[in-house]
Amino acid sequence: MPSLIDHAAVAALANQPLDWRFKGLPAEWWGATPAQIRGRAPDLFSSGMVGPVCVLHASALTHNLVTMARWCRRRGVDLAPHAKTHMAPALLARQLDAGAIAATAATVSQVRVLRAFGVGSVLLANEVVDPAGLAWLAREMAADPDFRVVCWVDSVRGVELMSTALTGSARPLDVCVEVGMAGGRTGCRTAAEVDAVARAVTASAQLRLVGVAGYEAARGHDVTAEALAVVTGYLTEMRDAVVRLADVFETEEVLVTAGGSTYFDLVADVLTGGWPAGSTVRTVLRSGCYLTHDDGLYDRTSPLRDAGTSGLTAAMSVWAQVVSRPEDGLAVLGMGRRDVSFDQGLPVPKTLREAHITKLNDQHAYLQLGASDHVQVGDWLRFGVSHPCTTFDKWPLIPVLDDDNRVVDLVRTYF
Ligand SMILES: Cc1ncc(COP(=O)(O)O)c(C=O)c1O
Incomplete structure (x- = not known):
């Protein structure tokens, strides 16, 4: 049976050095290859990433x-x-x-x-x-x-x-x-x-x-x-x-x-x-x-949404930093339409109980906070997406994290 994909060509992607083209990643990684980063399995959050950053969960x-x-x-x-x-x-x-x-x-x-x-x-x-x-x-x-x-x-x-x-x-x-x-x-x-x-x-x-x-x-x-x-x-x-x-x-x-x-x-x-x-x-x-x-469209509509451990589970997040708390109940994040999908629903906060995103600009998100949500300027917050297709196309290289937030792979996209 003919091969379905050229595994060597795919593997070779891990040997292409990283550089400034890949937003969010630590500048310290420039010059290293994905294979080298994978070998070191660094903790993404103490490596010098700059927000926002899209990640996949291994x-x-x-x-x-x-x-x-x-x-x-x-x-x-x-x-x-x-x-x-x-x-x-x-x-x-x-x-x-x-x-x-x-x-x-x-x-x-x-x-x-x-x-x-x-x-x-x-x-x-x-x-x-x-x-x-x-x-x-x-x-x-x-x-x-x-x-x-x-x-x-x-x-x-x-x-x-x-x-x-x-x-x-x-x-x-x-x-x-x-x-x-x-x-x-x-x-x-x-x-x-x-x-x-x-x-x-x-x-x-x-x-x-x-x-x-x-x-x-x-x-x-x-x-x-x-x-x-x-x-x-x-x-x-x-x-x-x-x-x-x-x-x-x-x-x-x-x-x-x-x-x-x-x-x-x-x-x-x-x-x-x-x-x-x-x-x-x-x-x-x-x-x-x-x-x-x-965490949005398919969380609501997949046939495997309510199937407990046998169901599908969200594997993509975008992390963003609070850059301003200009009014009571409002946090503004450095994540916008350039970074996350908005065509089938807005990003979903994963670490806050009552908050929700009300609006996105090109490079900012408006997060309406509830009484139990305590966030300060500088905090990093995790968001789920609604509709992965239109988040993927905003990220040419996406870190894949293990359950301890260590980078176990880097995935290249070609849109
Ligand atoms: C023709 C066709 N087939 C399959 C799909 C995949 O569907 P989904 O994005 O829900 O996985 C799409 C999505 O737009 C489509 O247009």
Whole structure:
């Protein structure tokens, strides 16, 4: 079986010297490599870090990796984690080592990063209609016969654009027809459109129809009974498409793929088992945020949120210093929109009982304090995040801490 990632290329990242590009880290580390820092396992908080600083928690990461891998095995699904969450080759390598079968990407540029680290199998969860991007994919497939990439299509026009751009390519590009939902994002809105697009693919020598794709969280992450019913209905439409197109697919094994980090239990419920006799269907989740989980959006919505020790646990924090106490009940922190996500909720104080963040500026946070919260200028406070994807992209290098706050790794991201 071809290698899923080039472990040597990932390991080589630990030999690149640190410098001023990596915000938050102690200046004393400049010139040292991550491998050397790892060897010393310094306590981050007595090493001279400057705030704010984003960290990952080693034991929580391992727990989440193992928990999700076990869950997928038990539920009969495979996992192609969305790499856009972290864009960190070292984290992806751990996900693949834990049993993931491929990586997911959203853009051709993200696929380029994955290819730089030898990732052999990619779900490119989008319709690619950019001739330059398609030409690059074709070159990559021609240069490496083992490279497997699957894109989405949701229109006959898209099929035509792709076919034209790929004329003369060495082998056909694998595609899934994308099922959409009313009020959602991309994807065919009717069964008739799904079938027309699928048939257009089979008529193209440059494309090969391998399955059905969808994204059940395209309308949000609501977990009320009503919303769960809508998601279940949508996944059922995906299932119907797999059954209806059984004789149209161009491969023996059919791929059906859905699943972010909010509804993956419903994906397993609806899209595994009971397929028509003679068909082989592989169900692949694309969850990305399960790895770090969080203290906001996914803490409220993950299917593994209330599962006690068998559930996911937040593995990412941002530490920030109180820089001002200008009014009663208000602390201002040196952490802002440049440092922490704010698109799906504000950071969550982890060390105070009543306080909450009310607002972020680019470089500051406003922390409303309760009567029991005692903080002074100079204090360091820990915050959980809501939505890891948009915190990861603010940090090119992230320390990983053990339970004693010792730096046991440094993770490089490429956004
Ligand atoms: C198409 C697609 N698949 C999978 C995911 C991963 O979902 P999550 O971020 O909840 O892990 C996303 C996230 O936006 C997505 O857009």
